[in-house]
Amino acid sequence: MYQQLDFLKQLAHGLAVQFGSSCEVVIHDLTGKDLDSSIVYIENGHVSDRKAGDGPSGIVLETLRSDPSKVKDRLAYLTKADDGRILKSSTMYIRNETGRIAYIFSLNYDITPLLAVENTVRDLIKTEQEQQSGIRSAGSPPRKITHNVNELLDQLIDQAIAEVGKPVALMNKDDKVAVVQYLNNAGAFLITKSGDKVSSLLGISKFTLYSYMDKG
Numbered sequence: 001m002y003q004q005l006d007f008l009k010q011l012a013h014g015l016a017v018q019f020g021s022s023c024e025v026v027i028h029d030l031t032g033k034d035l036d037s038s039i040v041y042i043e044n045g046h047v048s049d050r051k052a053g054d055g056p057s058g059i060v061l062e063t064l065r066s067d068p069s070k071v072k073d074r075l076a077y078l079t080k081a082d083d084g085r086i087l088k089s090s091t092m093y094i095r096n097e098t099g100r101i102a103y104i105f106s107l108n109y110d111i112t113p114l115l116a117v118e119n120t121v122r123d124l125i126k127t128e129q130e131q132q133s134g135i136r137s138a139g140s141p142p143r144k145i146t147h148n149v150n151e152l153l154d155q156l157i158d159q160a161i162a163e164v165g166k167p168v169a170l171m172n173k174d175d176k177v178a179v180v181q182y183l184n185n186a187g188a189f190l191i192t193k194s195g196d197k198v199s200s201l202l203g204i205s206k207f208t209l210y211s212y213m214d215k216g
Contacts, residue, residue, distance in 0.1 A: 005027070026048075027106075048147075057152065059104065061156075063101055073092045074091045088109045090107045150191075159186075160183050
């Protein structure tokens with residue numbers, strides 16, 4: 001296991017040197033019990049303003065909640081740093097000899113300067129018809145990169161509320177069940193004391209929270 005981690009660190013360093021300071025390489029260790037500090041190695045951490053010892057991303061929680069045999073690498077998707085910079089990310093799952101996911105190996109490349117160039121070039125080559133129609137390609141908004149489990153939980157709660165489409169004060173029982181199910185599927189309840197926070201937010205008891213979780 002340590003040989004595998006040493007190899008991943010060697011690979012991370014090589015990729016960071018090859019692609020330069022805009023390329024962040026992160027290794028999450030899923031073999032330990034301390035979820036609060038899953039990052040065991042990082043190169044060019046200034047890209048997302050993270051360091052070794054920081055907590056997991058949403059991808060880590062999703063992985064822990066998933067059947068390892070069904071988890072597949074996610075390549076070339078967009079994420080977002082705290083300051084709004086857009087990153088092109090890839091996430092690869094490293095398994096041990098039993099097939100269990102032991103490490104997550106992630107690449108985050110800051111493409112913000114390239115997007116600025118792309119926009120300039122697009123304006124130069126855009127036709128009159130395109131300018132009048134104002135049609136732009138649609139896509140999913142980039143997921144923000146979090147630094148610790150509390151920040152991650154807040155983000156997941158915001159996503160759950162947005163999915164329901166109404167403020168908590170106006171939610172009925174079905175809406176609250178939907179929020180709890182969203183959080184459960186995202187792995188939010190793997191975070192320590194997340195149940196207390198969600199129960200308080202939704203104005204329900206812990207018993208009710210568990211019953212909503214069982215409805216999935």
